[in-house]
Amino acid sequence: xxxxxxxxxxxxxxxxxxxxxxxxxxxxxxxxxxxxxxxxxxxxxxxxxxxxxxxxxxxxxxxxxxxxxxxxxxxxxxxxxxxxxxxxxxxxxxxxxxxxxxxxxxxxxxxxxxxxxxxxxxxxxxxxxxxxxxxxxxxxxxxxxxxxxxxxxxxxxxxxxxxxxxxxxxxxxxxxxxxxxxxxxxxxxxxxxxxxxxxxxxxxxxxxxxxxxxxxxxxxxxxxxxxxxxxxxxxxxxxxxxxxxxxxxxxxxxxxxxxxxxxxxxxxxxxxxxxxxxxxxxxxxxxxxx
Amino acid sequence: xxxxxxxxxxxxxxxxxxxxxxxxxxxxxxxxxxxxxxxxxxxxxxxxxxxxxxxxxxxxxxxxxxxxxxxxxxxxxxxxxxxxxxxxxxxxxxxxxxxxxxxxxxxxxxxxxxxxxxxxxxxxxxxxxxxxxxxxxxxxxxxxxxxxxxxxxxxxxxxx
Numbered sequence: 001x002x003x004x005x006x007x008x009x010x011x012x013x014x015x016x017x018x019x020x021x022x023x024x025x026x027x028x029x030x031x032x033x034x035x036x037x038x039x040x041x042x043x044x045x046x047x048x049x050x051x052x053x054x055x056x057x058x059x060x061x062x063x064x065x066x067x068x069x070x071x072x073x074x075x076x077x078x079x080x081x082x083x084x085x086x087x088x089x090x091x092x093x094x095x096x097x098x099x100x101x102x103x104x105x106x107x108x109x110x111x112x113x114x115x116x117x118x119x120x121x122x123x124x125x126x127x128x129x130x131x132x133x134x135x136x137x138x139x140x141x142x143x144x145x146x147x148x149x150x151x152x153x154x155x156x157x158x159x160x161x162x163x164x165x166x167x168x169x170x171x172x173x174x175x176x177x178x179x180x181x182x183x184x185x186x187x188x189x190x191x192x193x194x195x196x197x198x199x200x201x202x203x204x205x206x207x208x209x210x211x212x213x214x215x216x217x218x219x220x221x222x223x224x225x226x227x228x229x230x231x232x233x234x235x236x237x238x239x240x241x242x243x244x245x246x247x248x249x250x251x252x253x254x255x256x257x258x259x260x261x262x263x264x265x266x267x268x269x270x271x272x273x274x275x276x277x278x279x280x281x282x283x284x285x286x287x288x289x290x
Numbered sequence: 291x292x293x294x295x296x297x298x299x300x301x302x303x304x305x306x307x308x309x310x311x312x313x314x315x316x317x318x319x320x321x322x323x324x325x326x327x328x329x330x331x332x333x334x335x336x337x338x339x340x341x342x343x344x345x346x347x348x349x350x351x352x353x354x355x356x357x358x359x360x361x362x363x364x365x366x367x368x369x370x371x372x373x374x375x376x377x378x379x380x381x382x383x384x385x386x387x388x389x390x391x392x393x394x395x396x397x398x399x400x401x402x403x404x405x406x407x408x409x410x411x412x413x414x415x416x417x418x419x420x421x422x423x424x425x426x427x428x429x430x431x432x433x434x435x436x437x438x439x440x441x442x443x444x445x446x447x448x449x450x
Contacts, residue, residue, distance in 0.1 A: 001333035001352075005291045008311035008357055031355075038314075038353045039334045051311070055358050079347070103423020104401065106335055108347040109354070191422030192336065 001042040010053045014139060014168065017057060022141035022164040024050050030166060031055075032075060033109035035102065036118045060113070060168060063087055072170040074113025078125070082107055090174060092284060093128035093181035093200045093277075100124050100185045103192045113167045116149070119159045119225065126153070126226040127200035127218035128183045129170065137169040146171070155224035179204040180284025182277040186269055195221050197266050199253075199273035203281040205241070212236050215281075217249065217274055222257035222266055229256040232274060246278035247271075296360050300325070301369030307356070315351035315359050316340045319366060327367035327396045331425075338424030341397035342366050348404040348423070367396035370403070378448070379403060379441040388437035390428035397424045402438045410446055414439070 009028075011017035021028060029048035031037055040046040054060055060075030065087040081088065081098035088095060101107055101115070101124040115125040116136065126149070134149040141164065149170075152159050161167065175181070181202035187193030198220040206213045215236035217229040231252040239245050250271035259266035293308040300323060307322055316333075319325045319342070331339030333352045340352040343365035370377040379399050382388070389395050398421060405412060405420035412420060417438045418431075426434060 003312040003314065005310075005312055007291060008355070010357070031358075034353050034355070034358070035335055035350075038355075042333060053355075053358065102335075103338065104404065104420060105338060105341055105348045105350045105423040108344075108349050191419060 003038065003041050004044065004047055006041075006048060007050045008053065009050060010056045012056045014057060014059065014166075017052065017054065017166060018139055018141040018164070020052055021166060024052065025163045028052050030117070032111040032114035032117075033077065035106050035110045036114060054113075054166075065174075068174050070172045070174055072112060072172070074116075074167045074169055075111050076113075077108060078102070078110045078112065078115070079104070079107035081112065081125075091128070091132060091172065091181065093131055093183040093202065093281075094125065096183040097124045097128040097185075097198075097200065100183070100195075100198075106192075112170060116152070116170070117159060117161060117167055119153055119157045121157070121223065121225050122195040122198065122221035123226065124183075124185060124195060124198060124220070127198055127220045128181070129172075130218035130226060130228050131181055131200045131202040131216040132172050132175070133216070135171040136167055137171065138165050139168045140165040144168075150228055153225045157225075175202070176204060177288050178207075178209065178285055180281040180286075180288065182280035182284070184273045184277050184280075186273060196262075197221050197259075197269045197273060199270065199277050201274065201277040201281045203236075203241070203278065203285050205282075205285045209286060210240050212239055212241050215249075215278070217253050217278070219253060219257055219270055219274075222259040222270055224260075227256060229253040229274075231255050236278075241282050243275075243279060246275045246282070249278060250274040294357070296357060298356065298359055298364060299362070300364045301366060302363075309356050311355065311357055313356050315342065315354045315356050315364070318356040319351065319364075325366050325368050329393055329396060331393070336425070337394075338397045338401065339394055341400045341424065343400055343404060346404065346407060348401045350423070365400070365403075367399060370399065377403070378444040379406075379438070382437040382441035382444065383434070386433055386437040386440055388430060388433040390426075390430050394424055394426045394428075398426065398434055402441065405438070406442055406445060411442060412438070 028050040031053040060073040064071040078098040084095040183200040185198040217232035220226040253274040329339035331337035
C-alpha cells in the first residue's frame, strides 16, 4: 500500500509549528506517531496536501511533575506511559489503558496526543484521562487555550480542535491520598485489538476511608464518542463503598450507554466492566488511605 | 513533491539518500538500500513483518516515513549477525524449528531482541505479549516462544 503525495514540514519549535499550521490551515494534517494517520493516508481516508511533523518538537515529549500537578507533553508515547514511570505511578487507569493499546511496535510510536485527537470512540487513553479529569492545552498562532477533555471530544471521531490548532499538553491533578483508578478493555484478543467496550473509573474516598467523596465512570465504544456516565457518578457520590453499590453503579452506567451494535451484549459488558473497575479502584484507594 | 537528501543510520552505517517525503522506511530499506530482509506485509501496522529497531525499540517501518527515521539508529535483520556468527536469537530460531516459511522471522527476531534487551528473563506470557504485534501465518507460535526462551538462556550464559 502506497502513500499519496504530500509535502512534508518538520518545524523545530512550537512557534514555527503554529505559524506553519496557521498558513496551511485545512490543507495540513498533523503527524505525531503516525500509527493512525499513515493508515488513513494509505487507505485514502485522509488526503491532506501537507503533513506537519511534530518530531522536531522535543518539548512535546516531556513529562513534568510539580506542585501537585502533572503535565504530559502530547508527544509522550503510549510505550512510555505503559512502562509506568515513577512520576505517573498514581495514574493507574492511564498506565493500564496505555499498556492495552495496540502492540509493542504501535505503543513505541503512538502518542497520547494522537490518541486524543483521533478521538475514536474506542480509544484506549480517553476513558482513563476522562476519569482522571484531564485538561488539554491547545496552542495556535493566536495563543493558548485550556479545555476539559470532556468538552474537547465531539461525536464521530471529531474534536473542537480548530484548523491551525495543536494539542501540546495534557494537565492532570496528582490524585490525592485515598483515591484510586482502573481501566479494563474487552476485545476479541488480548493484544493488537480495538476495544469492543472499554471502561475506566476513579474513586476518591473521604477521610473515614469508606465514604465515596467523588467517583467517575467513563465508557468507550458504546456511544458516538467516549462518555462520562453522570448517572453512575451521581449514584456513587456520598455512599458507602461496597461491591453491591458498584453493581448498582454498573447498572446505572448502562443507562448512559447507547451502543449502535450488539446492544444487549455491550450493555451487559458495560455493567460488568464498570463494577470490576470500581472494585479495583476501591482496593487501590483503600490501600493508599491506610 | 520533490526529493530531499537525507542521511539514515542503518546497521551502524551512514547512508545518504535522495527520498520523496511519502516513502516509508520499509520502502527505502528494501528498494533503495536493497535490505530485503525487512518484509512488506499488510502495510498498516497489523502484521509486524516490517518490524525494525529504532534506537533499540521495535517499530513498524511501514508506518514510519523515512524522513522520520533521520537522526535515529535503525537496526534491520541484516545488522544482527556478527560477520558469519549468527545472533543467539537467530541460532535458536533455526535450532528449534521456529522458522517455517520465514516471512515473519525477521520481524519476530527483532521484536524478540527488543524484548530481551528490556527483560532478559521473560516468562512465557511476557514473550507472547512481546510478540503480540507479529503475526505468523504458518501458525508456528509455540516454537517461536520456545526459541526466544532458549536464546534468553544462551544470552544470560554468555553475559555472566
